[in-house]
Amino acid sequence: MEDFGKRIKELRNKQNLSQEAFSDKIKVHVTHVSRYERDKSIPSLEVAIKMAEVLGISLDEMVYGQSDKKARVQIKDHELLKLFNKTQQLNEDQQKTVKDLLSAFLLKADLTQKLKDG
Secondary structure: OOOHHHHHHHHHHHOOOOHHHHHHHHOOOHHHHHHHHOOOOOOOHHHHHHHHHHHOOOHHHHHHOOOOHHHOOOOOOHHHHHHHHHHOOOOHHHHHHHHHHHHHHHHHHHHHHHHHHO
């Protein structure tokens, strides 16, 4: 987790979030954010997940940096990312239903576009 604090600070600044605003969003005291950014403390997994969600990045990207970013898909829409994260808490049948609905919607959008183009 080398440069973790520096990475958190850079990502927070890219989102134009003060330490106070960021701490409010991740539900920790601002002094904790300061300690994380100075590499004086490491957040719990629960807090790290909230941080990644607020910053709109994956947990591994937040922890390890962007060394293999091209191998990952990054969801920039925070609401969509939240929804995808919530679907991971569903049981297998419910996840399959979500996948089927999404596949059907994308198929319809693709066919609609092909009809317009052709």
